[in-house]
Amino acid sequence: MSGNEFRFFLSYDINLPVTFRIERLEGSLPPVEFPDSGIDPAAEERRAELYVECVLCMDGAPFGLPMRTRLETNGSAYCWNELITLSTKYRDLGRYSQLALTVWDVSHGKNEGLIGGATIPLFNSKLQLKTGKQKLRLWLGKVADGSFPTTTPGKVPRHERGELERLEKLLNKYERGQIQRVDWLDWLTFKAMEKIKGLESSKTGSSHLYLVVDFCSFEHRVVFQESGANFVLPSPISSTNELVIVWDPEVGKINPSEHKQLKLARSLTRGIIDKDLKPSNNERKSIQRILKYPPTRYLSGDEKQLLWKFRFSLMTEKRALTKFLRCVEWSDVQEAKQALELMGKWETIDVSDALELLSPLFESEEVRAYAVSVLERADDEELQCYLLQLVQALRFERTDKSRLSQFLVQRSLNNIELASFLRWYVAVEFYDHGYTKRFYCTHELLEENMMKLQAGPDGEDGFKLWQSLVRQTELTAQLCSIMRDVRNVRGNTQKKIEKLRQLLSGLLSELTYFEEPIRSPLAPSLLITGIVPSESSIFKSALHPLRLTFRTQTGGTSKIIFKKGDDIRQDQLVVQMVSLMDRLLKLENLDLHLTPYKVLATGQDEGMLEFIPSRSLAQILSEHRSITSYLQKFHPDDRGPFGITATCLETFIKSCAGYSVITYILGIGDRHLDNLLLRDDGRMFHVDFGFILGRDPKPFPPPMKLCKEMVEAMGGAESQYYTRFKSYCCEAYNILRKSSNLILNLFHLMAGSNIPDIASDPEKGILKLQEKFRLDLDDEAAIHFFQDLINESVSALFPQMVETIHRWAQYWR
Known part of the structure; x- marks a missing residue:
């Protein structure tokens, strides 16, 4: 965007209800006195039960009914994190619209204790709608005043603002995308902000109470415009030839004429004649190209029309069902009905494709129920590979006791491992207030059904x-x-x-x-x-x-x-992917001796990990100088390569190859010699997955996480063992590329989770993952690509590229 370009929406064009999120209270609650009841000796032992009352005021008078949040009793850190949607729409807002927010305490029975209130205007002095997080100072003991001008302004006076307020304002801009993101620099900045926050709070010791509210953000700024008024630019256009660019709010919306044409075409091809249509040679090629698209690829209008036109001839092609269902205009009752009838007659799809139908793209309960019916064919071992994602898919269900929820519970009743992991996965999600009820219903359903069991999987009663x-x-x-x-x-x-x-x-x-x-x-x-x-x-x-x-x-x-x-949910996801990829490789008769140790998050910041006896490469190199010397200690063989048994060396080479491919595909960062571990039998494996999907705290990360000590243990870049390593890498890469749809579908189901590197930008993260598979290449081209990738990484580890060596050596340190 150029410096002279200002893109905006007009408030009158936004036909959406006013939405905002009440997040939390900051500060210490004042004591509440109740003159009617006197002093209660047990008052100090009670926890306050707080709710926030929200009133929209227009031109100084209340407009519409007040809204209330739920009661919150969770200790001193009162956090509602609740979305409030008013009946009033943005297009109906006036210039002097304000939001009056009052916090009440009901912990003392019928007497409601007033904590305080604050008022915030919805438009700023530049007539722009306020967005992002706003920190309002409450006026203690006062109900929020909605008159104009208000007597309870939530804005902190300028002379009272400190460094912390300035940083919070910048953080608000950062979260709205107005400040460029640089991962490693952002991490340092946030760390410094935490220190400043601690210092500020210890210095001031303020008794003020603040309410944090998060307003809805839009793609562009929203500028106020009254109903029927013409928008006037704030400053007159000069008489120069300067080009003024104005954003068209209709860009990106559905073209009405194109949509009408598409519906007419569908109505003509919805009859009996469609059943006999066969695609031409060119149309067949186009359809095959579309069927090869990854699940993340959106279909154009022409592509959707092509699949709809030849839907009857595609019913024997199981790969086509998910693509066809994305073409359906579900708002059209007749079209949706015909699509569901065809779905029942279609060639049964694979389990990996059924996972796609559980993503947020598909809202139809019938489609999601069909996906569950396909999942029923999976055995317990396969189902356990996807259980973490299936629990996340409960977020996208339209009912609390959905078909998916009932299926997971029923399968768990016959398998104690499924039951245990299901219970933990669901319990960890309870903190997510938006979906607490949905997850709790599944937990309740599991408990209820298990208690009814006469005999469980191990002979014990439920x-x-x-x-x-x-x-x-x-x-x-x-x-x-x-x-x-x-x-x-x-x-x-x-x-x-x-x-x-x-x-x-x-x-x-x-x-x-x-x-x-x-x-x-x-x-x-x-x-x-x-x-x-x-x-x-x-x-x-x-x-x-x-x-x-x-x-x-x-x-x-x-x-x-x-x-x-420490939040280990991200480690749990990565290790689950390692375990799944290990299974996929073994199904193709390629055992790369991976070590998918067990990880289980038992809370937001706690969890268990399986302890695997091993030593870090940093420790090995400090004590034995090389990996070869260390392996000679446990598996000596004078006749073997480098004085090591052939079996041990082969195990080391295979495990290095497996983890090199997996860490490349998952974009795992922050690799150093302390989080690369080696077992006595020669198996090398990775731990600590704090950075995935291309994120790395250090600049200039190498394309492959392959350190020179690993290459030296194989005899150097010219040895036959290193050639074997490259061969295993390429073979594993092509095997995993065949299952790219499965892996992408699993990550798509995690899009709503609170795993840090996914939650920050789910769409971008999944596209990065898709890019690593290089689906535009055939198997032979993929082999050449991966060999070049290995060569590029290894060449930088040797003396002919001094500057790159220095850069990447700093990374490994």
Whole structure:
């Protein structure tokens, strides 16, 4: 956009209801007095129950009925995060429209305690609609005044604004896309802002109370225009030849004449004559090209018309069903009815395509029910590969007890692993207020049906099975309590380890031997009977994660890592993808010895990981100088290559190839020698997936995450073993490209999740993933492309490119 270009919408043209989100309160609540009831000695023990009353005022008078949020009682951080939609539309707003917001407390019975109120105008001094987050200072003890001018303005006076207010204003612009995003620089900036926020709060110690409101944003600015008035430019146009560009608000909307023509064409080709139509040679080529489109590709009007025209001849082509259903004009009752009839007669689609029909693109309940009927053909092992995404798909269902929800519950009743993971995946989503009811209904349905079971999958009755799953939650709560106590211990890591073992052996000795076995959250088929204090420890890091050794009922042990204070849902997703890709490769008889260790998020900032005995490459290189020397220690063979057994070297080469391809496809960043681990048998694997889909905190990341120490362990870039490595890479890449639709569909279902690198820009992230598959290439061209990619990465690791070496060496450090 040039400096002289100003694109905007007119408020009179926006035929949408006024929408905004009440987010949270910031600050400490004042004491509320009730003169009628006197002083209640238990008042301090009660939690305040707050709601926000929202009144739209036009020209100083209330307009329409007031709206109220739900009651919020969640401790000191009152967070509603609730979307409010008024009956008034933007086109009906006046120049002096204001929003009056009042916070009430109902925790003291019938007497409603007034906390305070604030008023905010919807248009600024430049006649532009306010968008993004607004921080309003409440007038304590006053009801929000909607008159004009108001006596309770929410805007903080200029002389009281500090550095924090200025940064929040910039953050608001950033979230609206008015400031360019630079991932690594943004991360540093946000970190600095947190420090400033902490300093400001400690300095001021302000008793003010603030309400944060998030107004709806549009593609362009919205400028006020009264009904029937002509828009006047704020400044007269000079008499020069300067070109003034005005944004046309109808750009991007459906062309009415084109839409009418399309409907007429559909009505003519909806009759009996369509059944005998056969595509010509050119039309057949066009249809085949469309069927090869990835699920993320939008279809043009001509492409939709082509598929509709030859729908009857395409019924034997199962790949065509999802594309055909995207062509249907679902608002047309007759067309929708015919489409559903054809769907029932179509060649049954694959499970991977059924996942596409559960995406937010398809709202028809019949279509989504058909997708579930296809999923019923999948066995439990395959279903578990997609369970995380199927739980996310519940967001897009139109009813709380949908066909998908009932299907997931019914399948879980016969498989304890499915039941356990379903319960955890659903429980973690409870914090998302927009879908709490939908997820809670599934949780309630699972509990209700399991309690009715006479005999479960392991012979236990339903009540005992459900209780064993509930005890998993109790166990994680106790582990969180232990972590808090351990973190409060002053001193080095050894003192914290001593405290941990002391707690497990003393105050919390019930954790050493459980009264009844508990199903392991990571592997529900495994029964654990207690923690071994002497074999439990703490990792030396900022969050002090626990490394716990559990006894199993069979007499063995199970080691897990428990983290608190870190969101591991992104790690959970990546490891699930590694496990899925490992399965896809093995189905093609290619075992690359991957290590898809188990990960389970048990909350927003807590979770468990399977502990795999291994050492980081950084540690190995500091102690053994090379990977080869380390492997010689465990698998020596004087006759083998580099003094290592051929089996061990082959395992190392295959695992390097597998993870090189997977980390490239998923765009995994922040790779360094501390998060590349090596097992004693030669298996190399990656951990810590804080950056995916192309994000990386360091500048100049290499295209492939392949460090020179790995290449040296294969004998260098000229060795036969390195050639074998490249061969495995290319073979794996082409196998995974065949399943690109499945992987893209799974990520599309995650678009509504709160996983950081997906939630920031779901559409952009999925397109980045699609780009990595290079679907425009055939298999042979893809091999050449991937070989060039490897060569480009490896050539920079050797002396002929000094500057690139320095750049990428800095990355690996």
